[in-house]
Amino acid sequence: MSVEQAQRTVNQIDREIADLEKKMAELVKKEAEANKAQDEKKKEEAETRNEADQIIFATEKALKDLGDKVDSKDKEEAENKIKELKEAIEKNNIDDIKSKKDALNEVAMKLATKAYEEAAKANQNNESNASDESKKDDDVQEASYEEK
Numbered sequence: 001m002s003v004e005q006a007q008r009t010v011n012q013i014d015r016e017i018a019d020l021e022k023k024m025a026e027l028v029k030k031e032a033e034a035n036k037a038q039d040e041k042k043k044e045e046a047e048t049r050n051e052a053d054q055i056i057f058a059t060e061k062a063l064k065d066l067g068d069k070v071d072s073k074d075k076e077e078a079e080n081k082i083k084e085l086k087e088a089i090e091k092n093n094i095d096d097i098k099s100k101k102d103a104l105n106e107v108a109m110k111l112a113t114k115a116y117e118e119a120a121k122a123n124q125n126n127e128s129n130a131s132d133e134s135k136k137d138d139d140v141q142e143a144s145y146e147e148k
Contacts, residue, residue, distance in 0.1 A: 045094050052089055052101045056082055059108045066115055074114070078107045 059078055063070060070078075085100040 048094055048097055048101070049089060052085055052097050055101055055104050055108060056085060059104060059111070062108065062111055062115070066111070069115065069118055070111060071114075074107075074111060078104070078111060081107050 059082060063075060063078055081100070081104040085097070085104050088096040088100045
């Protein structure tokens, strides 16, 4: 075999390697594009589960923090919605999780609104009591002060 034939063989092998590398890159790219939709779906499912866990935690904490300030009917409704959402999470039905999460979120918002209203009423009562006490102290005499 001559040097020229050997060089042609090497060049042919190099071209074939380059072609294989291009084909491999295209194959990897097509595979990634094919899995993109599935990856997006998995990401959405994970985010939905995380949001559901967060709303469960927040609602349970609110119920605990509010204690007796929550109407028993509202508390029972919230607990039922929490239970339904937990069951949906166990079944891993994303559409069901979304709808149950939204339902629990509505109940949690009602609880937050009521808690805010109660706090505002309590604050208003405290302010009116404080103003009543300040009216009692209106018999204050002014004094003059001189600096020497």
